[in-house]
Amino acid sequence: MTIGTETQATRVDTDFEVVIGLEVHSQLLTKSKMFCSCSTDYANDAPNTHVCPICMGMPGVLPVINQQAVAYTIMTALALNCTIPEYSKFDRKNYSYPDLMKGYQISQYDIPLSKDGYLVIELNEQTRKVGITRVHLEEDTARLLHHSGYSLVDINRSGTPLMEIVSEPDMRSPEEARLYMQKLREILVYLGVSSGRMEEGSLRCDANISVRPRGQEALGVKTEIKNMNSFRSVERALEYEAHRQIAMARAGETIHQETRGWVETKGITVPQRSKEQAHDYRYFPEPDLPPLLISSRWVEELRSQLPELPDARRARYHTEYGLPTLDANVLTEDKALGDYFEAAMAASHVSDRKARAKSASNWLLSEVVRLLKANAISIQASTLSPAALANLLDLLDKERITGKQAKNVLDEAFVTGELPEAIVTRNGIKPPISDTRELERIIEEVIANNAKAASDYRSGKTNALQSLVGQVMKQTRGQAKADIVQKLLKSKLDEAPSA
Ligand SMILES: [Zn+2]
Numbered sequence: 001m002t003i004g005t006e007t008q009a010t011r012v013d014t015d016f017e018v019v020i021g022l023e024v025h026s027q028l029l030t031k032s033k034m035f036c037s038c039s040t041d042y043a044n045d046a047p048n049t050h051v052c053p054i055c056m057g058m059p060g061v062l063p064v065i066n067q068q069a070v071a072y073t074i075m076t077a078l079a080l081n082c083t084i085p086e087y088s089k090f091d092r093k094n095y096s097y098p099d100l101m102k103g104y105q106i107s108q109y110d111i112p113l114s115k116d117g118y119l120v121i122e123l124n125e126q127t128r129k130v131g132i133t134r135v136h137l138e139e140d141t142a143r144l145l146h147h148s149g150y151s152l153v154d155i156n157r158s159g160t161p162l163m164e165i166v167s168e169p170d171m172r173s174p175e176e177a178r179l180y181m182q183k184l185r186e187i188l189v190y191l192g193v194s195s196g197r198m199e200e201g202s203l204r205c206d207a208n209i210s211v212r213p214r215g216q217e218a219l220g221v222k223t224e225i226k227n228m229n230s231f232r233s234v235e236r237a238l239e240y241e242a243h244r245q246i247a248m249a250r251a252g253e254t255i256h257q258e259t260r261g262w263v264e265t266k267g268i269t270v271p272q273r274s275k276e277q278a279h280d281y282r283y284f285p286e287p288d289l290p291p292l293l294i295s296s297r298w299v300e301e302l303r304s305q306l307p308e309l310p311d312a313r314r315a316r317y318h319t320e321y322g323l324p325t326l327d328a329n330v331l332t333e334d335k336a337l338g339d340y341f342e343a344a345m346a347a348s349h350v351s352d353r354k355a356r357a358k359s360a361s362n363w364l365l366s367e368v369v370r371l372l373k374a375n376a377i378s379i380q381a382s383t384l385s386p387a388a389l390a391n392l393l394d395l396l397d398k399e400r401i402t403g404k405q406a407k408n409v410l411d412e413a414f415v416t417g418e419l420p421e422a423i424v425t426r427n428g429i430k431p432p433i434s435d436t437r438e439l440e441r442i443i444e445e446v447i448a449n450n451a452k453a454a455s456d457y458r459s460g461k462t463n464a465l466q467s468l469v470g471q472v473m474k475q476t477r478g479q480a481k482a483d484i485v486q487k488l489l490k491s492k493l494d495e496a497p498s499a
Contacts (some may be wrong), residue, residue, distance in 0.1 A: 016211045016249060018242045019219055020177045021169035024184060026194040027140060027202040028072045028161040034139040035063030035106065040160050043200075047145075047154035055159030057101030062288055065090075069137060069161035070113070070292065072193040074302050076163060077114030077135040079187050079309055084299050088113045090137075090286040098151065099141040101158050109283040112136035113292065119167075119187070120311070121179040130180050131168030138162050163193070169208065169219065174238035178231050181205055182333075186310040189335055198229050205234055210255075211245045220245070221255045225269055227262045237262040241269050313338060321345070321357035330365055336379050337364065343386030348393065359393050367407060371414045383417030384410075392420040400424065402432050404478050433480045436488065439472075443485070443492050446471045457493055465489065 036054035117132035188194035210220035317328035
């Protein structure tokens with residue numbers, strides 16, 4: 001069977017409808033593991049150094065529930081508009097795999113911590129609600145490191161709190177699945193419960209996908225895709241799988257319920273194992289843990305502590321700062337950049353807040369981001385303070401420096417961490433030449449010394465103007481404003497040449 005290209009797959013299929021639901025696992029940013037006091041900060045440590053009898057699965061030990069993990073899960077559920085039942089419990093999910101130390105995983109089966117929520121995504125300027133079936137809590141497995149002929153196990157990850165967010169099969173295209181995943185990640189990062197790092201595996205996504213003839217109500221047989229570690233791979237894997245299933249359905253072939261792995265390098269999904277049914281896991285209530293009784297008082301307390309979420313921030317950037325959609329989106333998607341922008345606004349004491357917001361956004365998203373990329377550092381690690389950016393904008397507003405000078409000052413402030421006004425003073429940068437008589441004198445001199453360029457311009461070669469502007473800027477050592485120089489030069493050249 002041949003599989004079409006992505007372009008073919010993205011084309012709306014008129015006969016078949018794609019149905020997608022996502023199961024997202026996120027490690028929680030707690031200090032200790034789910035059921036023991038081992039530290040979760042193991043990323044840079046040697047294998048098997050963050051372990052104890054509990055997370056190694058020794059017999060006879062007793063797990064203790066991490067309260068912060070429960071709080072983070074409730075906060076996530078609330079942000080996803082779920083209801084939190086007063087009673088829930090942990091269950092044992094039995095299966096054997098070398099990465100599972102106890103031979104079972106403590107998870108939640110029939111009574112999860114939360115249920116019945118939704119998340120809103122925007123597509124083609126329309127909003128769509130994707131149902132959230134449940135958000136529950138479980139524990140991560142150990143990590144297997146495969147070598148040729150043998151595998152090693154690192155137990156550091158074993159027992160790390162893992163939150164699972166299960167969506168309804170409400171998505172109708174791989175693009176919607178990607179948008180859902182992006183929005184979900186944003187929310188988790190805003191809540192401070194997840195690092196959101198898909199590339200490191202702390203946020204993972206499994207996708208259930210099936211196809212059905214358009215108009216048919218019953219769902220088709222689904223496959224589950226694993227091993228997608230970026231938004232792009234989620235979308236690509238689903239594109240591939242949708243196309244594969246539609247081609248099979250067209251050919252009258254039977255689609256089997258199975259787990260398939262995404263092979264990033266080849267851009268294909270391959271069968272891994274036949275998908276287990278729930279009864280294969282022989283779930284039963286975890287006898288070593290008490291049921292979870294969640295008071296509505298605690299839920300309301302957590303609700304009151306929820307931070308501003310991405311949709312609210314995006315909307316506020318429109319209303320409060322008058323920012324265009326593009327700016328509002330970028331500053332929301334990257335929470336740290338948005339936080340920086342707000343800090344720069346807090347340090348801005350100007351009457352026209354909206355004009356300042358736009359210039360702060362412009363400088364941040366172009367010049368500051370350029371410097372961050374060039375130096376490969378994050379905005380949090382930068383020595384350039386939000387107050388320094390505000391100070392630079394003040395100097396520009398007061399016409400104390402030109403735009404060109406401002407860029408140079410910013411470059412320096414980025415390295416030294418100084419306030420721009422200190423750099424201006426230290427470097428003896430003079431205010432821009434606003435005296436037009438002084439400028440006119442320089443312009444006349446430049447025209448006289450560049451007779452060829454001047455006559456070229458007069459004979460219609462308008463490009464010649466730029467070299468003259470450059471000459472004047474050089475003479476004024478960047479202290480003149482380029483737009484004014486251009487205007488004065490033009491009017492001077494358009495006059496009859498002096499004899
Ligand atoms: Zn432990």
